[in-house]
Amino acid sequence: MTEKIARFFAEQTPSTPCLVVDxxxxxxxxxxxxxxxxxxxxxxxxxxxxxxxxxxxxxxxxxxxxxxxxxxxxxxxxxxxxxxxxxxxxxxxxxxxxxxxxxxxxxxxxxxxxxxxxxxxxxxxxxxxxxxxxxxxxxxxxxxxxxxxxxxxxxxxxxxxxxxxxxxxxxxxxxxxxxxxxxxxxxxxxxxxxxxxxxxxxxxxxxxxxxxxxxxxxxxxxxxxxxxxxxxxxxxxxxxxxxxxxxxxxxxxxxxxxxNAGIIQSEVVLISRKSANDDKRWVYLDIGKFGGLAETMDEAIQYPIQTDRDGPAEAVILAGPTCDSADVLYEKAEYRLPTSLKIGDKVTIMATGAYTTTYSAVNFNGFSPLKAYYI
Amino acid sequence: MTEKIARFFAEQTPSTPCLVVDxxxxxxxxxxxxxxxxxxxxxxxxxxxxxxxxxxxxxxxxxxxxxxxxxxxxxxxxxxxxxxxxxxxxxxxxxxxxxxxxxxxxxxxxxxxxxxxxxxxxxxxxxxxxxxxxxxxxxxxxxxxxxxxxxxxxxxxxxxxxxxxxxxxxxxxxxxxxxxxxxxxxxxxxxxxxxxxxxxxxxxxxxxxxxxxxxxxxxxxxxxxxxxxxxxxxxxxxxxxxxxxxxxxxxxxxxxxxxNAGIIQSEVVLISRKSANDDKRWVYLDIGKFGGLAETMDEAIQYPIQTDRDGPAEAVILAGPTCDSADVLYEKAEYRLPTSLKIGDKVTIMATGAYTTTYSAVNFNGFSPLKAYYI
The missing domain is CATH 3.20.20.10 (Alanine racemase)
Structure with missing residues (x-):
């Protein structure tokens, strides 16, 4: 993340999800x-x-x-x-x-x-x-x-x-x-x-x-x-x-x-498991396939995803916030996120300056298109 | 197509692509x-x-x-x-x-x-x-x-x-x-x-x-x-x-x-072949995966497509108008359209009242979201 983008997030604390382009x-x-x-x-x-x-x-x-x-x-x-x-x-x-x-x-x-x-x-x-x-x-x-x-x-x-x-x-x-x-x-x-x-x-x-x-x-x-x-x-x-x-x-x-000029900031909406002994957590973000990350189709484009948490990481399945079963970002790609990650945490999705804003759906599930800031 | 929708198209001749819901x-x-x-x-x-x-x-x-x-x-x-x-x-x-x-x-x-x-x-x-x-x-x-x-x-x-x-x-x-x-x-x-x-x-x-x-x-x-x-x-x-x-x-x-209450009308933008002896025509419409037909992903939902032309039909590959390689509607599903089909012809895409308008991208390739009429 560039210093300019980091400063923007720190000073403006825009509501998520949003894209910031340097x-x-x-x-x-x-x-x-x-x-x-x-x-x-x-x-x-x-x-x-x-x-x-x-x-x-x-x-x-x-x-x-x-x-x-x-x-x-x-x-x-x-x-x-x-x-x-x-x-x-x-x-x-x-x-x-x-x-x-x-x-x-x-x-x-x-x-x-x-x-x-x-x-x-x-x-x-x-x-x-x-x-x-x-x-x-x-x-x-x-x-x-x-x-x-x-x-x-x-x-x-x-x-x-x-x-x-x-x-x-x-x-x-x-x-x-x-x-x-x-x-x-x-x-x-x-x-x-x-x-x-x-x-x-x-x-x-x-x-x-x-x-x-x-x-x-x-x-x-x-x-x-x-x-x-x-x-x-x-x-x-x-x-x-x-x-x-x-x-x-x-x-x-x-x-x-x-x-590489853009970074999306997103919020963790839910972290859960499907059964008591499920070995993978599901991490649901407030952006998904229909909110700007269309290029995750078939997990083709794999964006680096970062959080402020540290400590040991564990395999996760990443999904978007809509009521659509197809709105899963990464299931096979073996993403790992810190076990200390919490609901409400921010995550940054790197290298998202291209093919995100205009791909986002106009109103799917009532969600607004991706907001973007150019600084 | 219901009589009401047919009359709407005949009298209003809306610009394409558009969805009309009865x-x-x-x-x-x-x-x-x-x-x-x-x-x-x-x-x-x-x-x-x-x-x-x-x-x-x-x-x-x-x-x-x-x-x-x-x-x-x-x-x-x-x-x-x-x-x-x-x-x-x-x-x-x-x-x-x-x-x-x-x-x-x-x-x-x-x-x-x-x-x-x-x-x-x-x-x-x-x-x-x-x-x-x-x-x-x-x-x-x-x-x-x-x-x-x-x-x-x-x-x-x-x-x-x-x-x-x-x-x-x-x-x-x-x-x-x-x-x-x-x-x-x-x-x-x-x-x-x-x-x-x-x-x-x-x-x-x-x-x-x-x-x-x-x-x-x-x-x-x-x-x-x-x-x-x-x-x-x-x-x-x-x-x-x-x-x-x-x-x-x-x-x-x-x-x-x-x-089944909605019908999309679209226009044929181009019909072409990839080589002199290509056995399949490509038919490009003015609506595609990013203009409202997102559910053609992996050819999952197969909409009936009709034209006013008749005579013998031939296998076609159907694709959308954007500069995105993934914007192909049906390649494996073996759609057939009349050989008499011409550039500029209207086609109707049936049963498109659900999961079309809100799925459409806000501005992909500069194309506007799908227009819709409720009559």
């Missing part, structure tokens, strides 16, 4: 990523945390923005970003939303199918388009389905086809999976991108850009490679697969930009 | 449940859908209310329910919330541990308390973890202990699991409840009430037993396990009260 950590993450990858433009994945305080800070830092919807585009514009710094990165867009984005000045669009490409050509004529390719997602903590991207052969064909339409085939994108700790996965994807660049060039279509997506991890329970290690590995791969004709590159960090 | 269907469900189980009091599980229109209708119909939080208690009071018609059925409550509920006049509380019982005795002295027991959840579509309830032996001990505290041991509750189609599960739980009643009586503690919880299913893709079949089976079980000293009984329908 903006200095976000600024520091941006600086480290920019230094590690000086040749790439950073497009912050707004969906990770669209708080205006974060967006304004990143606008001033020089960041660009990857958006998923028209409202997200508007948040960025309101925070002071010019349209040339915003991409519409969702491959699934309503025709009307493409038109609005185009009217707002957005000129960079993602696609992964002929159907989407046709929509963009019709409603955002003249725009630059990039095609997302499928990757395996191996090594990522948050599951990557086949929902986004198409097979590389199809990407090649679509980009060549795009050259004959009212758009500008601009490049290729991929996403190696969120919280990706295996550096090799970027190399595999960059090799595929290189192949598509050469195949397109043979047909007279010159691509300019590789969008390497997100996936940059934040530190939860396990150690993760540093920004610098990512930068070096990706640089090596780029040289290997593109030689001395390096493309323009983009990265889209979300979790890696804001994850 | 209040006549709710009234009809209430009537059928009340007729099928004339000796049980109905406590509507407010968390299924806390819309004021539904609560007001049920207040007038004579329903009682099962609540999960102080805000839900307040919704019921605002809808005109008197406090004696409201139970605080969450076994996980903050001490401060118990006190507020008590001040609001609530007198019926759930617990499943000595720790919760002590909180109730301190902050809601004199209240009636019932202890929830664990059940297996076998046969239920929506997973039932061990989150709620305790082993029957512990329940017996706690109820006997409660008699010496500042509360009134009132009964036993159980929940057979949401969307429970196996009538035998109620019999198993009622047998356990009967055993606890007799064991308590031996110690001089007379219990009055069995809370049989929810679990009454709504019709999705598979047929479900009628309200009447439930009523008869439960009545038989009660006589078998309690003889001629029938306890007061409570049921807590949520899904069974409002599930």
């Amino acid at each position: 903006l200095d950590v976000v600024a520091d993450n941006y600086g480290k990523l920019a230094t590690a990858m000086p040749d790439s433009r950073i497009f912050y994945a707004v969906k990770a945390n669209p708080a205006p305080e974060i967006l304004r800070l990143l606008v001033e830092s020089g960041s660009c923005f990857d958006t998923a919807s028209v409202p997200e585009i508007q948040y960025c514009l309101e925070a002071g970003a010019t349209p040339d710094r915003i991409s519409f990165g969702n491959t699934i867009k309503k025709a009307g939303d493409i038109r609005i984005a185009h009217e707002l000045g957005i000129d960079l669009f993602a696609f992964d199918s002929i159907e989407e490409l046709e929509k963009i050509a019709e409603h955002a004529p003249g725009s630059r388009v990039f095609c997302r390719i499928l990757t395996s997602g191996e090594g990522a903590d948050w599951p990557l389905s086949r929902k986004f991207g198409c097979e590389p052969e199809m990407a090649r064909d679509l980009l060549i086809q795009a050259a004959g339409m009212n758009v500008r085939p601009y490049g290729v994108s991929f996403h190696v999976g969120s919280q990706q700790r295996d550096l090799k996965q970027w190399d595999i994807a960059l090799a595929t991108a290189g192949t598509i660049f050469r195949a397109c060039e043979e047909q007279g279509v010159i691509l300019s850009m590789v969008n390497m997506g997100g996936g940059f991890p934040t530190r939860y329970l396990k150690d993760v490679p540093t920004s610098q290690a990512y930068g070096e590995a990706i640089n090596d791969s780029l040289r290997r697969h593109f030689g001395n004709r390096l493309p323009e590159t983009i990265i889209e960090p979300g979790r890696g930009m804001v994850g | 209040l006549d269907v709710v009234a009809d469900n209430y009537g059928k449940l009340a007729t099928a189980m004339p000796d049980s009091r109905i406590f509507y599980a407010v968390k299924a859908n806390p819309a004021p229109e539904i609560l007001r209708l049920l207040v007038e119909s004579g329903s009682c209310f099962d609540t999960a939080s102080v805000p839900e208690i307040q919704y019921c009071l605002e809808a005109g329910a008197t406090p004696d018609r409201i139970s605080f059925g969450n076994t996980i409550k903050k001490a401060g919330d118990i006190r507020i509920a008590h001040e609001l006049g609530i007198d019926l509380f759930a617990f499943d541990s000595i720790e919760e019982l002590e909180k109730i005795a301190e902050h809601a002295p004199g209240s009636r308390v019932f202890c929830r027991i664990l059940t297996s959840g076998e046969g239920a579509d929506w997973p039932l973890s061990r989150k709620f309830g305790c082993e029957p032996e512990m329940a017996r001990d706690l109820l006997i202990q409660a008699a010496g505290m500042n509360v009134r041991p009132y009964g036993v509750s159980f929940h057979v699991g949401s969307q429970q189609r196996d009538l035998k599960q109620w019999d198993i739980a009622l047998a356990t409840a009967g055993t606890i009643f007799r064991a308590c009586e031996e110690q001089g503690v007379i219990l009055s009430m069995v809370n049989m919880g929810g679990g009454f299913p709504t019709r999705y893709l598979k047929d479900v037993p009628t309200s009447q079949a439930y009523g008869e089976a439960i009545n038989d079980s009660l006589r078998r396990h309690f003889g001629n000293r029938l306890p007061e009984t409570i049921i807590e329908p949520g899904r069974g009260m409002v599930g």
Whole structure:
């Protein structure tokens, strides 16, 4: 926990559950990523945390923005970003939303199918388009389905086809999976991108850009490679697969930009056992799967959890406060908490700056969405 | 689809996605449940859908209310329910919330541990308390973890202990699991409840009430037993396990009260394939897991989906509109939709009156929470 956040909790004693984000950590993450990858433009994945305080800070830092919807585009514009710094990165867009984005000045669009490409050509004529390719997602903590991207052969064909339409085939994108700790996965994807660049060039279509997506991890329970290690590995791969004709590159960090900047404070509502000889305590918090911790789904993201108590720790099952059986946070992950933990104690859930506030349910079981403070 | 809902869509053409609930269907469900189980009091599980229109209708119909939080208690009071018609059925409550509920006049509380019982005795002295027991959840579509309830032996001990505290041991509750189609599960739980009643009586503690919880299913893709079949089976079980000293009984329908009353209208945003020879189309809707269809988690609840198109149908994968890989609705469930389906077409998602509006994320990917109309 940063000193600033500790002071905030001590002085303000906000009611729980709440998220507190230290903006200095976000600024520091941006600086480290920019230094590690000086040749790439950073497009912050707004969906990770669209708080205006974060967006304004990143606008001033020089960041660009990857958006998923028209409202997200508007948040960025309101925070002071010019349209040339915003991409519409969702491959699934309503025709009307493409038109609005185009009217707002957005000129960079993602696609992964002929159907989407046709929509963009019709409603955002003249725009630059990039095609997302499928990757395996191996090594990522948050599951990557086949929902986004198409097979590389199809990407090649679509980009060549795009050259004959009212758009500008601009490049290729991929996403190696969120919280990706295996550096090799970027190399595999960059090799595929290189192949598509050469195949397109043979047909007279010159691509300019590789969008390497997100996936940059934040530190939860396990150690993760540093920004610098990512930068070096990706640089090596780029040289290997593109030689001395390096493309323009983009990265889209979300979790890696804001994850470790936030801390959720929660209160222990109940500690109990299911029978007299139950060997595991159930610890119920005032935040759960529907209050902001949706990424505990299948126990995928395992947040470090701390308390002020010390002494011996014991295995616990952690659950949220709602009347929903599925609102269990960690049952298999073998969390341990001090046996001295008491009802009413505060616990801090670390590295919760990304994918928490906006995931929270609007009113499930009558509970309010997660409150957040940006300091 | 009811005529009233069809007319609403035709005349109002609301923007999608949206939920429309026909209040006549709710009234009809209430009537059928009340007729099928004339000796049980109905406590509507407010968390299924806390819309004021539904609560007001049920207040007038004579329903009682099962609540999960102080805000839900307040919704019921605002809808005109008197406090004696409201139970605080969450076994996980903050001490401060118990006190507020008590001040609001609530007198019926759930617990499943000595720790919760002590909180109730301190902050809601004199209240009636019932202890929830664990059940297996076998046969239920929506997973039932061990989150709620305790082993029957512990329940017996706690109820006997409660008699010496500042509360009134009132009964036993159980929940057979949401969307429970196996009538035998109620019999198993009622047998356990009967055993606890007799064991308590031996110690001089007379219990009055069995809370049989929810679990009454709504019709999705598979047929479900009628309200009447439930009523008869439960009545038989009660006589078998309690003889001629029938306890007061409570049921807590949520899904069974409002599930089939609502219909979500959504728009097809994209239909595409991942490669030239892909044998399955991906159909992307403007609503997904984070926009209200959270219960598609692990494809647990399978809503019937209809379109106006006809002709031959083909297997599809259904997904939501967000940039989240986990936002896939049905991949294994083998949904089939007409090959003539087009981008921009409307689809209707049936039986979505329960557990949709409040589950929707507050702002994920910039998308607004699910809009709803009660007619």
